[in-house]
Amino acid sequence: MIEPVEIVVVGAGPGGLSAALAAAHAGAQVTLIDSNRQPGGQYFRQPANELHGEPSRHQREGQALWQQVQSAGVRFWAETTVWGATTEKILSLNGKDVPGTIQAQAIVLATGTFERTSAFPGWTLPGVMTAGAAQTLLKEQRILPGKKILLVGTGPLQLVLAAELVRAGAQVVAVLEGAPIFRNGARHLSALWRQWERIAEGANSWLTLASHRIPYRMGWGIVSASGNQQVERATIARLDDTWRPVAGSEEQIACDTILLGYGFIPFHALAQWLGAIMTWQPELGGDIPVRDSNMQTSVPGIYAVGDGAGVGGAALALVEGEIAGIAAAAQTGHQTGRAAQRIRSLAPALAREQQFQKMYAALFTPGAGLYALGNNETILCRCEEITLAQVRRAIALGATTIKEIKSITRVGMGDCQGRMCSHLIANVIARETGQSVNQVGMLRPRPPLFPTPITAIARTPSEQMEVAHP
Amino acid sequence: MNASRKMNAPVVIIGGGIVGCAAAYYLSKSGVQVTLLERSVLGDEASGRNGGGVRQQCRDRRERGLAMASVRLWQELQATLEPDIEYRQGGNIRLATDEKRLSDLRCQSEEELQDGLPVEMWDQSELRRRAPYLAEIFLGAKYCASDGMANPLLVSRALGWAAQRSGARILTHTEAFQIEIQGRQVTSVLAKDAQGEFVIETPQVIHAGGPWTPHLSQTLGVVVPIVPARSSLAITQRMPRLFDEFVSSHDLGVYARQAREGQIHIGRSVSEPGETFDQTTPLPTIEKLARGAAQMIPALRGSNFLRTWTGTLENTPDGIAIISAVDGIAGYLIAAGFSGHGFCLGPIAGKLLSEWLVEGEPSMSLREFRLARFQK
Amino acid sequence: MSRIEDSSRFRRGQPVTIVVDGERVPAYRGKTIAGALLATGHRAWRRTRHGQPRGLFCGIGVCFDCTVTVNGTTNVRACLTPIADGMIVETGIPMEHQP
Numbered sequence: 054m055i056e057p058v059e060i061v062v063v064g065a066g067p068g069g070l071s072a073a074l075a076a077a078h079a080g081a082q083v084t085l086i087d088s089n090r091q092p093g094g095q096y097f098r099q100p101a102n103e104l105h106g107e108p109s110r111h112q113r114e115g116q117a118l119w120q121q122v123q124s125a126g127v128r129f130w131a132e133t134t135v136w137g138a139t140t141e142k143i144l145s146l147n148g149k150d151v152p153g154t155i156q157a158q159a160i161v162l163a164t165g166t167f168e169r170t171s172a173f174p175g176w177t178l179p180g181v182m183t184a185g186a187a188q189t190l191l192k193e194q195r196i197l198p199g200k201k202i203l204l205v206g207t208g209p210l211q212l213v214l215a216a217e218l219v220r221a222g223a224q225v226v227a228v229l230e231g232a233p234i235f236r237n238g239a240r241h242l243s244a245l246w247r248q249w250e251r252i253a254e255g256a257n258s259w260l261t262l263a264s265h266r267i268p269y270r271m272g273w274g275i276v277s278a279s280g281n282q283q284v285e286r287a288t289i290a291r292l293d294d295t296w297r298p299v300a301g302s303e304e305q306i307a308c309d310t311i312l313l314g315y316g317f318i319p320f321h322a323l324a325q326w327l328g329a330i331m332t333w334q335p336e337l338g339g340d341i342p343v344r345d346s347n348m349q350t351s352v353p354g355i356y357a358v359g360d361g362a363g364v365g366g367a368a369l370a371l372v373e374g375e376i377a378g379i380a381a382a383a384q385t386g387h388q389t390g391r392a393a394q395r396i397r398s399l400a401p402a403l404a405r406e407q408q409f410q411k412m413y414a415a416l417f418t419p420g421a422g423l424y425a426l427g428n429n430e431t432i433l434c435r436c437e438e439i440t441l442a443q444v445r446r447a448i449a450l451g452a453t454t455i456k457e458i459k460s461i462t463r464v465g466m467g468d469c470q471g472r473m474c475s476h477l478i479a480n481v482i483a484r485e486t487g488q489s490v491n492q493v494g495m496l497r498p499r500p501p502l503f504p505t506p507i508t509a510i511a512r513t514p515s516e517q518m519e520v521a522h523p
Numbered sequence: 524m525n526a527s528r529k530m531n532a533p534v535v536i537i538g539g540g541i542v543g544c545a546a547a548y549y550l551s552k553s554g555v556q557v558t559l560l561e562r563s564v565l566g567d568e569a570s571g572r573n574g575g576g577v578r579q580q581c582r583d584r585r586e587r588g589l590a591m592a593s594v595r596l597w598q599e600l601q602a603t604l605e606p607d608i609e610y611r612q613g614g615n616i617r618l619a620t621d622e623k624r625l626s627d628l629r630c631q632s633e634e635e636l637q638d639g640l641p642v643e644m645w646d647q648s649e650l651r652r653r654a655p656y657l658a659e660i661f662l663g664a665k666y667c668a669s670d671g672m673a674n675p676l677l678v679s680r681a682l683g684w685a686a687q688r689s690g691a692r693i694l695t696h697t698e699a700f701q702i703e704i705q706g707r708q709v710t711s712v713l714a715k716d717a718q719g720e721f722v723i724e725t726p727q728v729i730h731a732g733g734p735w736t737p738h739l740s741q742t743l744g745v746v747v748p749i750v751p752a753r754s755s756l757a758i759t760q761r762m763p764r765l766f767d768e769f770v771s772s773h774d775l776g777v778y779a780r781q782a783r784e785g786q787i788h789i790g791r792s793v794s795e796p797g798e799t800f801d802q803t804t805p806l807p808t809i810e811k812l813a814r815g816a817a818q819m820i821p822a823l824r825g826s827n828f829l830r831t832w833t834g835t836l837e838n839t840p841d842g843i844a845i846i847s848a849v850d851g852i853a854g855y856l857i858a859a860g861f862s863g864h865g866f867c868l869g870p871i872a873g874k875l876l877s878e879w880l881v882e883g884e885p886s887m888s889l890r891e892f893r894l895a896r897f898q899k
Numbered sequence: 900m901s902r903i904e905d906s907s908r909f910r911r912g913q914p915v916t917i918v919v920d921g922e923r924v925p926a927y928r929g930k931t932i933a934g935a936l937l938a939t940g941h942r943a944w945r946r947t948r949h950g951q952p953r954g955l956f957c958g959i960g961v962c963f964d965c966t967v968t969v970n971g972t973t974n975v976r977a978c979l980t981p982i983a984d985g986m987i988v989e990t991g992i993p994m995e996h997q998p
């Protein structure tokens with residue numbers, strides 16, 4: 054049985070909350086779905102319910118928005134994952150007390166991102182984790198990821214996270230920024246105009262780091278990590294313009310935790326399954342849906358907003374969400390007369406955030422050197438434990454495409470569905486076969502989006518599985 | 524047409540599925556310099572997406588001999604190909620949930636034994652004893668110990684790359700769009716790749732284009748009655764080693780096998796209605812796979828589906844392949860329409876095609892597989 | 900690693916006990932399994948098929964590095980799953996990965 058719904062918003066981060074609110078205000082029946090226990094997504098991530106205390110500024114903003122969403126009458130299905138989608142606007146769900154399949158009149162995808170990683174020797178050691186993992190532990194559970202922490206990556210989020218870790222009592226041994234910001238930064242001064250709030254947050258973080266004498270090294274990156282059973286030290290080096298380590302500049306640094314913050318990769322599978330035409334935009338994170346000014350994809354009635362439609366930060370997600378919410382509601386017959394004008398009124402805010410997005414992309418997109426750190430023994434696919442040497446052997450046998458490499462080596466066939474390694478493998482193949490990453494392509498996700506219990510898919514509880522004895 | 528791009532080949536194979544790759548493999552081993560054209564990459568279609576079953580039992584009697592001969596080739600290929608194609612003879616169990624099905628299987632077993640295929644009938648208690656992982660709803664089964672499975676992702680590629688090492692020219696991302704004849708003799712194949720169109724002059728074409736065969740054969744005015752249908756599979760996350768056999772139940776509509784790496788593959792043993800080249804996996808099909816799997820093998824009720832996918836079947840009106848010359852056209856062989864059995868039969872089909880061209884005649888009769896059987 | 904909910908701004912949830920590989924591990928409600936393990940000094944809890952130690956990596960449920968067996972259910976992501984009193988968690992090499 055397929056339950057009909059009017060508008061469904063997938064993802065309750067800034068983009069999704071904002072879309073749900075705008076659509077509900079226009080009078081639409083909105084169902085908001087998120088696989089997390091709590092609304093908020095990454096940016097507004099709330100402390101676990103059971104922790105009582107004073108939330109941070111982001112968390113308070115998130116709570117305020119969530120309260121508005123609730124009073125607007127939006128139905129929220131928490132701990133519910135959309136695992137499948139078809140071009141008929143049908144979504145398959147896995148959650149408690151929710152229908153297994155719904156069909157929507159309009160869908161807003163606000164699925165966000167996951168983090169880009171880099172395969173350097175030692176990156177699978179316990180203690181190496183994404184910056185987002187540390188951020189999440191801190192925001193949601195008030196736990197520090199380790200004692201002596203090295204942050205490597207790019208972008209201002211690193212700075213903010215480092216400062217939060219320090220304020221929470223961690224020892225941060227250094228923050229390495231891969232991009233040579235000062236060399237490229239001057240060109241983007243105009244975009245910084247009216248980004249005061251962000252600058253203030255950055256400056257504040259900067260002051261915290263400075264007052265604790267924490268080195269912030271621009272144009273530096275990680276080369277390898279080592280240790281017995283877990284991280285004990287890192288080798289770092291100065292990077293050239295393509296992010297390749299400069300020979301002879303290596304230094305050793307003792308640490309028990311390395312946080313990787315190399316930017317984000319959009320969750321684009323649902324858009325693809327719903328039939329949206331995709332475009333390869335490496336500076337916005339990779340494959341993203343093509344959209345019009347209403348945030349509508351190439352499929353009428355399917356909208357995509359926020360980082361999942363092109364990395365641009367929470368503020369852009371909020372504006373895009375509002376536009377999509379208004380447009381989706383108009384599409385299902387609400388306030389059709391006013392929609393265009395309301396969307397136009399958001400144009401200045403949208404333009405400002407898009408300008409910031411451009412600047413961010415220009416400054417903080419990692420160079421090709423990030424993907425050249427591995428040696429033959431380095432694992433590229435964490436799930437199946439496939440090394441660079443195995444990928445090279447498959448190329449030597451005759452494989453030239455990511456599909457072939459996948460079938461020969463099993464890269465990307467593990468439990469993460471290739472999310473973690475797809476971009477790593479594509480970059481290696483591109484380098485070794487002289488193609489562009491775009492030519493090589495990414496692994497195409499296949500449903501279910503995440504490993505999903507057979508009983509949930511069959512929508513039959515285990516005890517009802519028996520068929521009658523013939 | 525860009526005349527500057529012209530090639531010559533004594534034999535052109537169109538299609539890099541298991542049939543085309545096996546033909547390239549055996550012809551190259553016999554010293555024939557074949558050129559194989561594949562519009563995608565090797566084994567990207569049904570040949571790389573199928574259930575992996577290499578089965579002789581429960582076959583149409585007309586193709587039983589081929590299946591048995593193919594199994595002998597599979598054993599050789601397992602010993603020689605690289606990468607390892609994961610072929611093993613873990614047996615095949617065909618299940619029955621009712622008396623009618625059971626008695627049909629029993630009749631079939633008599634015929635199979637007559638034809639020299641060793642199979643066993645299992646009653647309910649024997650089935651319990653031999654396959655305790657199966658649900659208790661089955662009344663009995665037919666079992667063939669020499670049946671087995673291999674990894675479809677690897678086989679066509681391993682064959683194609685081995686052919687390449689023996690001198691075959693393998694052109695991937697290259698599509699044949701026309702076959703040309705002069706008088707009654709094939710003269711060339713027109714193809715296109717990323718650089719554009721080109722000509723391959725050749726007196727001999729093997730057309731192994733799976734369900735797409737009719738489109739191209741049309742350029743010769745040859746009607747090939749093959750229709751597409753979609754068929755889907757699902758796999759679970761890795762599981763403890765549960766079983767070695769390839770098991771299937773037509774009553775539940777599913778089959779299952781456990782891959783070497785531990786994942787359990789589950790496919791539909793009945794084809795989906797409708798002629799289509801669509802390769803999206805319908806959500807109701809995923810549901811049916813999940814339900815069927817959990818009904819057949821109770822241990823799967825606690826497992827997760829990791830991935831699903833869909834391939835295109837190539838069905839003929841009578842359900843067996845076309846391996847045939849075409850009356851009135853010299854230099855044109857068709858090997859297609861394996862109707863869902865081509866993974867098992869691929870090696871023997873390739874070998875017989877090679878013999879046909881090298882020795883003038885295949886070592887087994889292909890009478891039953893003539894195209895002319897449809898032209899009454 | 901270390902907990903900071905005793906800082907003035909936060910109070911931790913109710914204490915509960917979970918059983919990790921037969922050992923009783925004190926924890927606080929509101930933690931995920933990964934949180935509880937990290938807070939008690941565990942950094943690696945899974946072993947891959949090749950015997951390599953793994954723990955938390957992405958922290959948001961996408962990488963599947965952190966999986967454990969919970970009350971008999973395998974492949975449970977420790978980073979997403981909230982703890983409950985008496986929960987039985989098994990780490991190490993899940994059965995299906997043993998050779």
Ligand SMILES: Cc1cc2nc3c(=O)[nH]c(=O)nc-3n(C[C@H](O)[C@@H](O)[C@H](O)COP(=O)(O)OP(=O)(O)OC[C@H]3O[C@@H](n4cnc5c(N)ncnc54)[C@H](O)[C@@H]3O)c2cc1C
Pocket residue numbers: 063064065066067068069086087088089093094095096097133134135136163164165166167168184185186188189210317320358359360361365366367370502959
């Ligand atoms: C781990 C992590 C931590 C981050 N921390 C920060 C930070 O501290 N500060 C900052 O400025 N930016 C942070 N970012 C960047 C950040 O994502 C934002 O720019 C912002 O949250 C984007 O908002 P969004 O609405 O586009 O997506 P998100 O906030 O990412 O929200 C997307 C939501 O969709 C849900 N979802 C995705 N797919 C499905 C599905 N199939 N079914 C159900 N639900 C689904 C997810 O659970 C998630 O809650 C972080 C990113 C990541 C990946």
Ligand SMILES: Cc1cc2nc3c(=O)[nH]c(=O)nc-3n(C[C@H](O)[C@H](O)[C@H](O)COP(=O)(O)OP(=O)(O)OC[C@H]3O[C@@H](n4cnc5c(N)ncnc54)[C@H](O)[C@@H]3O)c2cc1C
Pocket residue numbers: 537538539540541542543560561562563564565566567568569570571572573574575576577578697698699700731732733734735736739753754755756790833834835836858859860861862863864865866867868869
């Ligand atoms: C889901 C599924 C499960 C199956 N399970 C089994 C099983 O368990 N056991 C079994 O024995 N069989 C099984 N089969 C059937 C088996 O996979 C096929 O019969 C077999 O793969 C056919 O091989 P082929 O080489 O003829 O065709 P295909 O694999 O379809 O290959 C044809 C190739 O030709 C290429 N091509 C076509 N036209 C052109 C052109 N003009 N120019 C260039 N290239 C062209 C295509 O791109 C394709 O790669 C299954 C099939 C499916 C779909």
Ligand code: FES
Pocket residue numbers: 954955956957958959960961962963964965966976977978979
């Ligand atoms: S740490 Fe990645 S899934 Fe849990």
